Amino acid sequence: xxxxxxxxxxxxxxxxxxxxxxxxxxxxxxxxxxxxxxxxxxxxxxxxxxxxxxxxxxxxxxxxxxxxxxxxxxxxxxxxxxxxxxxxxxxxxxxxxxxxxxxxxxxxxxxxxxxxxxxxxxxxxxxxxxxxxxxxxxxxxxxxxxxxxxxxxxxxxxxxxxxxxxxxxxxxxxxxxxxxxxxxxxxxxxxxxxxxxxxxxxxxxxxxxxxxxxxxxxxxxxxxxxxxxxxxxxxxxxxxxxxxxxxxxxxxxxxxxxxxxxxxxxxxxxxxxxxxxxxxxxxxxxxxxxxxxx
Amino acid sequence: xxxxxxxxxxxxxxxxxxxxxxxxxxxxxxxxxxxxxxxxxxxxxxxxxxxxxxxxxxxxxxxxxxxxxxxxxxxxxxxxxxxxxxxxxxxxxxxxxxxxxxxxxxxxxxxxxxxxxxxxxxxxxxxxxxxxxxxxxxxxxxxxxxxxxxxxxxxxxxxxxxxxxxxxxxxxxxxxxxxxxxxxxxxxxxxxxxxxxxxxxxxxxxxxxxxxxxxxxxxxxxxxxxxxxxxxxxxxxxxxxxxxxxxxxxxxxxxxxxxxxxxxxxxxxxxxxxxxxxxxxxxxxxxxxxxxxxxxxxxxxxxxxxxxxxxxxxxxxxxxxxxxxxxxxxxxxxxxxxxxxxxxxxxxxx
Numbered sequence: 251x252x253x254x255x256x257x258x259x260x261x262x263x264x265x266x267x268x269x270x271x272x273x274x275x276x277x278x279x280x281x282x283x284x285x286x287x288x289x290x291x292x293x294x295x296x297x298x299x300x301x302x303x304x305x306x307x308x309x310x311x312x313x314x315x316x317x318x319x320x321x322x323x324x325x326x327x328x329x330x331x332x333x334x335x336x337x338x339x340x341x342x343x344x345x346x347x348x349x350x351x352x353x354x355x356x357x358x359x360x361x362x363x364x365x366x367x368x369x370x371x372x373x374x375x376x377x378x379x380x381x382x383x384x385x386x387x388x389x390x391x392x393x394x395x396x397x398x399x400x401x402x403x404x405x406x407x408x409x410x411x412x413x414x415x416x417x418x419x420x421x422x423x424x425x426x427x428x429x430x431x432x433x434x435x436x437x438x439x440x441x442x443x444x445x446x447x448x449x450x451x452x453x454x455x456x457x458x459x460x461x462x463x464x465x466x467x468x469x470x471x472x473x474x475x476x477x478x479x480x481x482x483x484x485x486x487x488x489x490x491x492x493x494x495x496x497x498x499x500x501x502x503x504x505x506x507x508x509x510x511x512x513x514x515x516x517x518x519x520x521x522x523x524x525x526x527x528x529x530x531x532x533x534x535x536x537x538x539x540x541x542x543x544x
Numbered sequence: 545x546x547x548x549x550x551x552x553x554x555x556x557x558x559x560x561x562x563x564x565x566x567x568x569x570x571x572x573x574x575x576x577x578x579x580x581x582x583x584x585x586x587x588x589x590x591x592x593x594x595x596x597x598x599x600x601x602x603x604x605x606x607x608x609x610x611x612x613x614x615x616x617x618x619x620x621x622x623x624x625x626x627x628x629x630x631x632x633x634x635x636x637x638x639x640x641x642x643x644x645x646x647x648x649x650x651x652x653x654x655x656x657x658x659x660x661x662x663x664x665x666x667x668x669x670x671x672x673x674x675x676x677x678x679x680x681x682x683x684x685x686x687x688x689x690x691x692x693x694x695x696x697x698x699x700x701x702x703x704x705x706x707x708x709x710x711x712x713x714x715x716x717x718x719x720x721x722x723x724x725x726x727x728x729x730x731x732x733x734x735x736x737x738x739x740x741x742x743x744x745x746x747x748x749x750x751x752x753x754x755x756x757x758x759x760x761x762x763x764x765x766x767x768x769x770x771x772x773x774x775x776x777x778x779x780x781x782x783x784x785x786x787x788x789x790x791x792x793x794x795x796x797x798x799x800x801x802x803x804x805x806x807x808x809x810x811x812x813x814x815x816x817x818x819x820x821x822x823x824x825x826x827x828x829x830x831x832x833x834x835x836x837x838x839x840x841x842x843x844x845x846x847x848x849x850x851x852x853x854x855x856x857x858x859x860x861x862x863x864x865x866x867x868x869x870x871x872x873x874x875x876x877x878x879x880x881x882x883x884x885x886x887x888x889x890x891x892x893x894x
Contacts, residue, residue, distance in 0.1 A: 285664035337860050348610055348663055352812050353860040355612070355667075359805055360853025367847050474801075478675065481668050516683055523676035530669050531657045 252389045257511045258504055259392055265503020266400035269496040270458040271476050272483035273407065274451035280490035281427040281447040284334070284347070287354040289480055290473025291361035292452045296322050296459025297468035298369065304376045304463070311378065311460045312398070318456045326452025330445045333357065338444070358477070365470035373467040381464055399461035406457055407496055414492075423447050427490070482526040488536025498537070559879075571725060575718045584717040588789065590830045591724040592782065597811045597822035598731045599778040602771045604808060605817035606744060608751020609659070609768070610667045613674030614779055614807050617647040619799035621780025622787040623681070626700045629711070631692040636712040640784035644777045651776030652769050659768045674804055681795035699794025702787065712788045720789050727785065728823075731778050736819060738774075747771055748817070802849065806833075809852045813859050815866025824868060829855065 271293055278286045296318055303314045334350055341347035383394040414420040425433040426443045434440050458476075466472075483502055487494025502522060509518045529537060578584055600614050624643030628634040634642075658669045682697040694700060707715045714720060738744045749757040750764030757764050787793050814825025829852065837848040863869055 279664075285668070333857060333861060337864060340864055348608075349860055349864050351610060351664055351667060352808075353857055355805065356809065356853045356856030356860065358853070359809070359849045360857065363847050363850035363853060367850060478671070482672075485665070485668070514683075517679070520676055520679035520683065523672045523679065526672050527669065527676065530661060530665060530672070 253511065256390045256392075257507050259390065260396070261504035261507030262500050263393070263396040263400040263503070264507065265500035266403035266496070267458055267462055267499070268476065268479050268483055268502050269499025270403045270406065270461075271455055272480040272487070272495040272499055273410065273492055274454035274458075275480045276484045276487070276490055276492060276495045277410075277423075277454070278448055278451040279484065281423055282338075282350075282444055284350045284354070285481070286448075286451065287351065287477070288329075288357035288361060289451075289455060290475070290477025291358050291365075292322065292326065292473075293455045293459045293462075293476050294365060294468065294470065294473035295325065295361065296456040297463055297466075297472060298365065299456075300460045300463040301374055301376055301468050304378070311376075311463045312402075315457060315460050318460050319453050322456030322459075323449040323453040327445045327449035329357070329452070330448035331441075334448070335441060335444065358473075362471050362473060369470060371469060373469045375467045376463055378464045393465060395465035399465070402457065402461050403496070406454065407492065410454070411492055419446065479522070482522060482529075485526065486529055486537050491536065494536055501537075572722075575721050578718075581717050584721055586831070586834060588717065588720050588724055589834065590826055591721070591728050592786065592789075593806065593810055593830045594823045594826035595724060595728045595731055595785075596779060596782045596807050597814070597826055598728065598735055599775050599782065600807045601811050601816060601822050602735060602738065602775040603768070604811055605821070606739070606747040606751065607768045607771050608748070608817075610663065610808070611670045612667045612801075612808055613670035613672075613804050614775075615799050615801070615803035616670075616674045616677050617651060617776040617779040618783035618786065618803065619677060619681070619793075619795070620647040620650060621783030622793050622798055623694065623700070623783075624780075625784040626702060626787050626793065627687075627692055627694065630700060630703065635710055636784055636788055637710070640712075640781050643784055644780040647780035647783075648773040648777040651772045655769050655772040656765075659765055659772075671801065671804070674799060674801060678795045678799040681799060697795060699792060699797065702791040704791065712784075720785070724785060727778075727781065732819070732823075734774065734778075738771075739819060743767055743770060805849070806852060809856050813852075813855055813867060815868030818866065818868045821866050821868045824871060825866070828867065 271289065275286060275289050278284060278289075299318055299321060300311045300314055303309045303317065304311060309317070334353060337349050337353050338347065341349055378395070380394055380398075385392040385394055385397065414424055422433070422438050423443055423446070425436065426438060426440055426447070430440055433443075479499075479502055483495055483498035484490075485498075486501060487496075487498030502525075505525065506518050506522060509515075509521050513521075575584060575587070578587075596614070596618065600611065603609065604611050604614075621640060621643035624646050625636040625639030628639035628642060629636050654673055658666055658673075661669055681694065684694055685696045686693045702713075705711050705713050707713070709719075738747075746757065746762045746764070746767045749760075750762060750767055754764055783798065786798065810825035810829050811822045812825075813829060814823070815821030833848040833851055836851050859866060
């Protein structure tokens, strides 16, 4: 019984991080109607930044957020501005431009292979003081780094939600997502909103990368694991929905940890794909029917 | 005037026919003078990628969707023919058609629900299908009910029979060269015919404006499924070819996202939806990728993909329709320089 509870709690905590990566993806999709295939690669980049920050200067991943978040925001902002914007311009009338899809797929492959050439294929971990520390709740053991990561996720999700609902910029972002032509007519600078939205999406993934490092490992293709989960989560939760992303993340996390505990770890991927494909075919609008906030 | 114009036209067609004839002769003859198996292998790989990409192009190019999991079908082909050969002694010459049929059936079954999905969803579904087949293959040691083993992640090793044409095994690489050349010619001819048939026009129409095409009475879904069946059928034959060439497959080696992306990227870079685009893409990219693989990727699998990613991004930013467009313009410019007479007449005539 305790094992089941512990497994589920573990799954929920890990699922929070999955939800965080998915949140960035869902924001970018909601606003630009583009699936950012390179999302996991940005996560990988954030993890490497966190790793080297810790190894070279000894800055803790959580303190390092001060550096990582602006850095990743800038990376996202300029990726959109330099690479995606010109391609977007050509297909402005198309609702979901396929060439942007191909561009981000190219970026994904490029970043992963580049990291492989740069850092090698080894798994890298860091040893923070709280690594391996646990919290005892009766007989249930909870890993503290995972708990911290989950709490960060929840706080960030609330902040992000408030940002979108209350601030002027947030409203402009949502308006652009709802109808880009109407938004333009209202005097919103669409190109800038796209840059900012992409930047924020990548910054969120940067937070995910930083809070993952204390209990996870980084290697050049670590992004693929999270990428594919993030795709699945946004489809589960309904593309463009933030609560959906979090809830979808938790579901995937729990399923994954239950399967790993009670069947075998090698089948986890297969079962997650099976869920994904069945949701795509049976309920492409998402499991819970959350309306996208755009 | 009319006569001059037809004259110019036949002259132009004559020239294209000559260029084609000369390149075919070169392609046919040159292996006779090549002694280096490494170089032949290199040529075979270029042709193999051109073949797979041309097959992909039927769906990814003409039907206007973005399949990112075509390695699935290469894997089905390779595994089916190998299992039939290893366990039932059936020659891969027959087994490859069994694999191809199976792939076509799977392709249609998977295509029916996926083609309803829009852009990104479709691409994601194909990725998921490819990855799940890999996971299944990696986790199955012994196939249920039929009782033959596929060894999970370790893969299948082909029992060697030496030089045995009946078993699709050759010691000399040149046989493989000619086989893949013929296969490429066949798929190229099929694509050529489809592009000029009703089906081809229906596909392009359905890919660009689905609703409009349906309003005109075109059964878009059916056209896409036919394209999918042909595409997957030939992709599977390519899978068997690869197996016979290297004698060994394991799930990650063939049913991989890497191969799926390579196939799609080559076509997109060359020019999806064009006849020659995939072949041009393969000629430009595969040698460069092989060189990167040799000199940079000695220890790591996948470094050569850096090049694919970078070139793809550059092409998307500068020439979103692929490299065929500038190449065609260049060809016209060159032929205008060297053979100005007939071209000028064509312009005057029209």
